[in-house]
Structure formats: structure tokens, C-alpha cells
Amino acid sequence: MNMRIIICIVMLFLTNILNASANGRDDLNYQVDVIPIAGPNQAEIEVVVKNLEEFPLDFEFPTSQIFEMIITDKSGNEVYVYSKGRYFLQAFQTITIQPHESIKRVVKWNYEFEGKRVPKGEYLIHTALKPISINNKPVQNKAKLMNNQKLYVPRVNEVFHNLKVSGTKGDYAISGKVKKQHKRLYYVVEDGHVEIVKESMIKVTGAKQEWEEFNIDIHIPKERLPHNATLILYLYEKNNEGKKVNIYPLVLERLKE
Numbered sequence: 001m002n003m004r005i006i007i008c009i010v011m012l013f014l015t016n017i018l019n020a021s022a023n024g025r026d027d028l029n030y031q032v033d034v035i036p037i038a039g040p041n042q043a044e045i046e047v048v049v050k051n052l053e054e055f056p057l058d059f060e061f062p063t064s065q066i067f068e069m070i071i072t073d074k075s076g077n078e079v080y081v082y083s084k085g086r087y088f089l090q091a092f093q094t095i096t097i098q099p100h101e102s103i104k105r106v107v108k109w110n111y112e113f114e115g116k117r118v119p120k121g122e123y124l125i126h127t128a129l130k131p132i133s134i135n136n137k138p139v140q141n142k143a144k145l146m147n148n149q150k151l152y153v154p155r156v157n158e159v160f161h162n163l164k165v166s167g168t169k170g171d172y173a174i175s176g177k178v179k180k181q182h183k184r185l186y187y188v189v190e191d192g193h194v195e196i197v198k199e200s201m202i203k204v205t206g207a208k209q210e211w212e213e214f215n216i217d218i219h220i221p222k223e224r225l226p227h228n229a230t231l232i233l234y235l236y237e238k239n240n241e242g243k244k245v246n247i248y249p250l251v252l253e254r255l256k257e
């Protein structure tokens with residue numbers, strides 16, 4: 001092969017490497033997911049870091065804080081900051097995630113800002129993982145560590161009341177009360193991505209009282225249960241246009257491998 005061609009190939013290869021570094025590319029395969037679950041009185045926000053590689057990933061952090069989370073309203077005003085009022089150990093720590101496994105942290109927010117519940121509506125969750133290195137390599141692609149998700153803060157639910165859930169591993173019993181004038185009531189079960197139990201109608205069994213009782217028994221076959229996911233029951237009614245209203249999410253179970 002002509003020496004000039006060889007030199008050109010080598011220079012092109014080196015240029016690609018330098019460009020990758022300059023552009024902040026990261027050749028390690030991992031994923032940061034944020035899954036918000038908006039309950040009637042608080043949101044539970046799951047931060048999941050998954051290793052998609054065939055070998056372990058060591059995430060090194062300069063303190064015990066592994067992520068930051070800021071929630072803003074539509075105007076960009078901060079209504080929640082995860083680190084505010086928290087104290088973190090000022091020492092390096094390493095979290096190892098095995099191949100195709102994940103770690104999960106849960107943040108709870110009571111919808112309050114400065115002692116008052118925020119107005120219902122859409123909010124934005126900004127989350128950033130905070131490692132300084134992964135497998136002893138400085139983090140190049142900061143964008144890969146970030147995740148933005150929408151969160152809808154509901155109004156105070158005036159339809160469903162006193163909900164309770166029991167059970168595990170696919171068998172669940174749910175009880176609660178509903179205002180008597182609300183009759184077109186339904187539920188589904190999801191894991192944040194996939195519908196596990198299709199839409200079904202809720203049968204109200206109470207007498208003619210202000211709040212009528214209802215019970216739901218759910219059975220999910222073992223082969224349909226997701227791994228490393230949260231099963232969420234969504235209760236709701238439908239208006240005259242068939243649109244879902246007064247949605248009430250209820251966590252059935254957090255499933256692990």
C-alpha cells in the first residue's frame with residue numbers, strides 16, 4: 001500500500017478520536033431514566049441508572065450525592081431542589097453496577113413550595129447524575145448524565161378517597177371510597193411504559209351514602225410481571241366526551257429482579 005495512503009488513514013483515525021473527545025462522546029453504554037409517579041398528595045420520582053454493557057461500570061462520585069434534581073414550573077421558577085437542606089458526606093465513593101443491572105433511588109415531593117401546595121399543572125423535572133469518572137475515565141458526555149421529564153401535579157382529588165392496597169407478586173386487593181355521583185369509573189395497571197392490565201370498569205358496591213365503597217381484585221400472571229419496575233394502578237372517571245378525568249395513581253408494588 002502506498003505510504004501516503006497509510007499516513008492519510010492514520011491521520012483520519014486520529015482526527016476522529018480527537019473529534020470524539022472534543023465533542024464529548026462517551027463510548028460506555030449506560031442509561032439514566034427518570035420515572036415520575038404523581039400521586040394525589042405527593043410525587044414519587046424514580047431515578048434509575050442502568051448498565052447496558054457486558055462488564056461492570058464503576059461510577060465515582062466526589063461526595064455521597066450521586067445526583068441533583070430540580071423541579072421548575074412552566075416559567076422556569078424552581079419549586080423543589082433535591083440537595084436543598086440535605087447534608088452529603090464529603091468523601092469519594094464508587095458505585096458499581098453489574099452488566100445489565102441497575103440502581104434505583106426514589107425522591108418524594110409533597111407538592112409544596114415554601115410551605116404551600118403548588119398550583120395544579122405541568123412541571124419539569126431536571127435530573128443530572130454527578131459522577132466525575134466512569135471506569136476511571138473522566139466523563140466526557142455530560143448530556144448523557146441528564147434527563148428531563150414532565151410531571152403533572154394534580155388538583156386535590158375529590159372523587160377517590162381512603163384507598164388501600166395489599167398483596168404482592170401479581171395478586172393485589174384494592175379498596176376505597178368514591179363520591180356517589182361519580183359512576184363512570186375505570187382503572188388500568190401500567191409499569192410506566194407498558195399497559196399490564198387493560199381498562200376495566202369499577203363496580204361500586206356501597207349504599208346511597210355520600211361516599212360509596214368499592215373493591216378491586218387484580219391478578220397478573222407471573223410471566224407478565226415486569227422486572228425492576230413499579231406497578232401503578234390508575235383510577236379515573238370519564239366525562240361525557242370519554243376523556244379521562246380525576247386520575248388517581250396508586251403504587252401497587254416496586255418489583256425487583
